[in-house]
Amino acid sequence: MQEIKTVLIVGSGTMGRKIAFLTAAAGFDTRIYDISEKALADAQKGVERIVRRAVTRGAIAASEEEGVLARISSFTDMALAAKDADFISESIPEDPALKGRVFGELNKLCPAHAIFTTNTSSLMPSMFADATGRPDRFAALHFHNPEVDRIVDIMPHPGTSKETMAAIQDFVKAIRMIPIEMHRENPGYVFNSMFMSLLGSALTLAARGVASPEDVDRSWMGVMQMPIGPFGMMDQVGLETVWKITDYWASVTKASQAKANADYLKPFVDEGKLGAKTGTGFYTYPAPVWGQPDFLEGGLASG
Ligand SMILES: NC(=O)c1ccc[n+]([C@@H]2O[C@H](COP(=O)([O-])OP(=O)(O)OC[C@H]3O[C@@H](n4cnc5c(N)ncnc54)[C@H](O)[C@@H]3O)[C@@H](O)[C@H]2O)c1
CATH class of the missing domain: 1.10.1040.10 (N-(1-d-carboxylethyl)-l-norvaline Dehydrogenase; domain 2)
Structure with a gap:
């Protein structure tokens, strides 16, 4: 399995920006993709607030603040965002058709080895696994409130490969979260x-x-x-x-x-x-x- 260096966060709202902070704080080159400059400008301010709160609660040192922010870049151009991305974490609205369509577009633009994950709260990854174009390298990777807790669900659909599950486990540990590995789909995760x-x-x-x-x-x-x-x-x-x-x-x-x-x-x-x-x-x-x-x-x- 390819080494993960560049993480692409798709959707920069409540969750996307928190996940972007985690991956940047763990040293990954972190890209955020959203549909509008306005969303990205809001996310930039949001990430800055998240970083400041992380310093306040001692999650990162004040001296790390600049480095974390410097590792994050923002894009409205999907092709630029997807180029060389190794790992995708999607946090766009809770709509299976929309998620499937966006993953389908990403599939054409991301490297073949890239792993796709969805942060969906209530949908099953099997609902749009085929639409991703790479069902074997796709699973749900679900965060709760990463500013408060470290628990992350990894939920496969029947076509997710064992290698993908193992790579996602490693990634979760690399971003200092605690993986809960599920053996099958279940609404609401654990x-x-x-x-x-x-x-x-x-x-x-x-x-x-x-x-x-x-x-x-x-x-x-x-x-x-x-x-x-x-x-x-x-x-x-x-x-x-x-x-x-x-x-x-x-x-x-x-x-x-x-x-x-x-x-x-x-x-x-x-x-x-x-x-x-x-x-x-x-x-x-x-x-x-x-x-x-x-x-x-x-x-x-x-x-
Ligand atoms: N809010 C939570 O507590 C929480 C927790 C875990 C999981 N989730 C899940 O995470 C996902 C996102 O939730 P959220 O609360 O961050 O939503 P949000 O509404 O805060 O953010 C969604 C973002 O996606 C962007 N977006 C919309 N269409 C897009 C597209 N086609 N391409 C790229 N970006 C697009 C929007 O501009 C917005 O910035 C949902 O699936 C939700 O179920 C939410």
Whole structure:
């Protein structure tokens, strides 16, 4: 398997820029490709903030800051971005047709040895493996929040080669993350599959009017001794993302409760109440009540 020197990040949004930081910090020549100069300009500022936060929390030394930024270059020209790329990490919107089309274009422009990975949250790599044109060198490589945790899922589809899985494992270790090697496709990977069950159960309780989001969170936080509950977590993820995933799986599984849960989330999305990033979701930010010392007592105090 070819040595990996140059990593191409496709899509420079929330995830692409975080992954770009990881690969640049690990010493890889890192290219970011996006469709517009505006997206790349935003990403540049975003990466700078990520680098500064990494220095603050001690993930890299202040003296490394310039070197990390210098290893990252940005492109709107796919051919230039793809030239000599050894490893591709894709983080574009969650649409199998779009992902397949973009990988198909990349296949024509990237070297034959390059490995293709998708950071999809909820799609199966087999849905667009053939469209990549190199299914044996394609798998999902899924990050959670690399600024907070180091867990990364590697999920093959039935056509992924063993060599590709081994090369991805090595790459994950090289960027100082912890690989969770999956043996087969599974919606939600490992962590998210447990996590989505929790969020789904919490949504069901609220959507059916069994208990308020605050009390659902209190229950989870109080019993499990956790600093945040499922609705607080949904606000962190972004309610449009939670809605999209809930709605997508409701349509795939035809589960009526999942559809009711998606409908419960939709007004938040329509009103732009997307959670922590917009200042309002189930809670208001930057100081949500679930972070207050007396939150657990809240039920008693108000009741
Ligand atoms: N946000 C998360 O917490 C998270 C976590 C893990 C995985 N993911 C997955 O990562 C992927 C990206 O999510 P995100 O939150 O970073 O999205 P985002 O909307 O923040 O960013 C998507 C980026 O892709 C760009 N883009 C759109 N079409 C493109 C194209 N044809 N070619 C190149 N770039 C294009 C957009 O301009 C944007 O910069 C999704 O598949 C999502 O499911 C998200």
